[in-house]
Amino acid sequence: MTLTDQSPVDFLKRYYGYDRFRPMQEDIIRSILSGRDTVVLMPTGGGKSVCFQIPALMLPGVTVVVSPLIALMKDQVGALHLNGIPAAYINSTQTSREQRDIEENCLSGKLKLLYVSPEKLLTDAFFIFLKRIRVSLFAIDEAHCISSWGHDFRPEYTQLNVLKEHFPDVPTIALTATADKLTRQDIAQRLGMNDPAVFLASFNRTNLSLQVLPGQNRLQQIIRLLRQKPDTSGIIYCLSRKSCETLAGKLQEKGFGAAFYHAGMSSDERAKTQDAFLRDDVRIICATIAFGMGIDKSNVRWVIHYNMPKNIEGFYQEIGRAGRDGAPAQTVLFYSFADVATYKDMLSENSPANLHLQLAKLERMQQYADAHTCRRQILLSYFSEELPEPCGNCDVCRDPRVTIDGTVLAQKALSAIVRTGERVPMNLLIDILRGSRSQAILQGGYDQIKTYGAGRDLRFDEWRSYLHQLINIGVIEIAYDNHYALRRGILADQVLYAGRKINLVRPDDVPKAVVEKPKTK
Ligand code: ADP
Numbered sequence: 001m002t003l004t005d006q007s008p009v010d011f012l013k014r015y016y017g018y019d020r021f022r023p024m025q026e027d028i029i030r031s032i033l034s035g036r037d038t039v040v041l042m043p044t045g046g047g048k049s050v051c052f053q054i055p056a057l058m059l060p061g062v063t064v065v066v067s068p069l070i071a072l073m074k075d076q077v078g079a080l081h082l083n084g085i086p087a088a089y090i091n092s093t094q095t096s097r098e099q100r101d102i103e104e105n106c107l108s109g110k111l112k113l114l115y116v117s118p119e120k121l122l123t124d125a126f127f128i129f130l131k132r133i134r135v136s137l138f139a140i141d142e143a144h145c146i147s148s149w150g151h152d153f154r155p156e157y158t159q160l161n162v163l164k165e166h167f168p169d170v171p172t173i174a175l176t177a178t179a180d181k182l183t184r185q186d187i188a189q190r191l192g193m194n195d196p197a198v199f200l201a202s203f204n205r206t207n208l209s210l211q212v213l214p215g216q217n218r219l220q221q222i223i224r225l226l227r228q229k230p231d232t233s234g235i236i237y238c239l240s241r242k243s244c245e246t247l248a249g250k251l252q253e254k255g256f257g258a259a260f261y262h263a264g265m266s267s268d269e270r271a272k273t274q275d276a277f278l279r280d281d282v283r284i285i286c287a288t289i290a291f292g293m294g295i296d297k298s299n300v301r302w303v304i305h306y307n308m309p310k311n312i313e314g315f316y317q318e319i320g321r322a323g324r325d326g327a328p329a330q331t332v333l334f335y336s337f338a339d340v341a342t343y344k345d346m347l348s349e350n351s352p353a354n355l356h357l358q359l360a361k362l363e364r365m366q367q368y369a370d371a372h373t374c375r376r377q378i379l380l381s382y383f384s385e386e387l388p389e390p391c392g393n394c395d396v397c398r399d400p401r402v403t404i405d406g407t408v409l410a411q412k413a414l415s416a417i418v419r420t421g422e423r424v425p426m427n428l429l430i431d432i433l434r435g436s437r438s439q440a441i442l443q444g445g446y447d448q449i450k451t452y453g454a455g456r457d458l459r460f461d462e463w464r465s466y467l468h469q470l471i472n473i474g475v476i477e478i479a480y481d482n483h484y485a486l487r488r489g490i491l492a493d494q495v496l497y498a499g500r501k502i503n504l505v506r507p508d509d510v511p512k513a514v515v516e517k518p519k520t521k
């Protein structure tokens with residue numbers, strides 16, 4: 001029997017030892033075998049690799065896999081070798097001798113898969129080499145990197161369009177775990193794909209619970225969580241390298257086996273930490289987002305976000321590293337307005353070309369954290385997937401919020417904002433509403449305005465919660481460009497003058513996000 005008499009599932013059994021395909025894998029493989037350009041959107045851990053590796057085995061020539069990280073290539077090639085699949089990677093860390101050997105093996109037909117970085121791929125020398133071998137398929141892994149709409153844009157990826165120009169008859173498969181609709185279209189277009197087949201696997205990972213907690217006393221909350229989960233593996237994502245180290249240190253002091261991981265460490269140290277985690281020698285990793293790409297550890301039982309991520313794509317990818325074995329896993333996001341403010345400061349300082357896009361993505365993330373409806377529905381809708389019923393496995397579903405008519409509250413707050421000239425930040429506004437006699441109020445003459453004391457009946461923290469909600473639904477806005485003063489949001493006039501009703505959730509029913517003072521630089 002020749003290889004081509006066998007069906008894809010035979011290859012799955014023979015090389016991977018699995019009995020059946022997961023949803024979509026076989027359709028994707030058949031699409032490629034028919035020579036069609038193909039876009040695959042599948043969550044992390046969904047099983048993207050076999051989608052191009054099996055065609056690579058079945059097609060006559062070599063499949064060239066473009067992958068952004070050398071560490072990722074090494075892992076994948078290592079895994080392929082374990083399965084008895086002839087594969088190699090080629091990159092600038094190798095000697096020219098090593099590179100020549102690999103090229104020889106391609107030319108002689110020994111290799112089925114060749115992994116390469118975009119930088120290497122696009123060199124003239126490599127192109128000449130590609131023309132000499134028989135390329136049967138291009139696989140672009142982490143394809144969202146090609147799009148500036150995506151969250152991990154890499155300029156080197158944009159030149160991949162030359163592949164289609166030089167190899168118009170070779171099909172291309174683009175794979176990613178994270179791409180909203182715009183990014184998806186952009187990927188196909190930038191790769192010069194010709195009427196691609198698009199496969200969107202479900203992003204619904206029902207075994208992941210979703211939870212948002214206030215960013216107050218995070219360390220204590222984390223310790224409590226960890227005590228409930230002894231001997232389980234998990235990742236705590238932090239914003240900065242320094243906070244990874246600090247947090248790992250504090251957890252160690254409390255007797256937890258924790259390590260840290262970030263891009264500031266030597267590659268040796270990083271590899272060591274990663275191995276220790278994979279072997280369960282270290283259970284807890286405090287890491288920046290540098291950790292996890294391509295790590296195939298099935299028993300990660302929880303992922304905690306110490307800081308809110310910048311966008312939903314990143315968030316989804318990071319929580320997706322939990323529960324790959326399908327067993328229940330917990331995800332927790334700590335939410336603080338200070339994180340939002342920090343990002344906004346960072347963004348406005350760097351003022352990237354796509355500032356508005358990044359701000360909009362940040363806003364979607366914040367809406368998720370602030371949500372009073374099923375969080376999974378919000379996540380899935382972000383990836384254009386509809387979940388008809390609330391999920392039952394997020395904190396909102398488990399603990400539904402009770403809403404009240406907050407129209408009068410909104411009007412009082414807005415009126416105070418207008419009468420103080422949209423100049424005062426949240427805490428001062430609350431003091432005004434509650435009729436405080438603080439220095440700042442007396443000095444500003446704010447005790448003279450009509451709404452002074454109009455909100456005495458509510459506690460400070462109740463007001464804070466309501467104001468946050470009003471900000472999130474667009475009634476009030478934070479003026480990031482004006483010392484975080486509160487001003488009228490897009491819905492303000494409707495509330496003030498057009499009788500628009502506003503529903504709010506009682507503060508006791510909301511996991512309260514905290515307002516820490518944004519760090520002054
Ligand atoms: P992704 O690249 O989408 O994050 P991988 O390709 O690394 O995911 O696959 C995740 C895990 O699922 C791997 O351990 C892989 O061997 C396994 N896997 C893939 N396809 C199947 C299948 N049909 N049946 C069982 N396990 C599978």
Ligand code: ZN
Nearest residue numbers: 374391394397
């Ligand atoms: Zn839910």
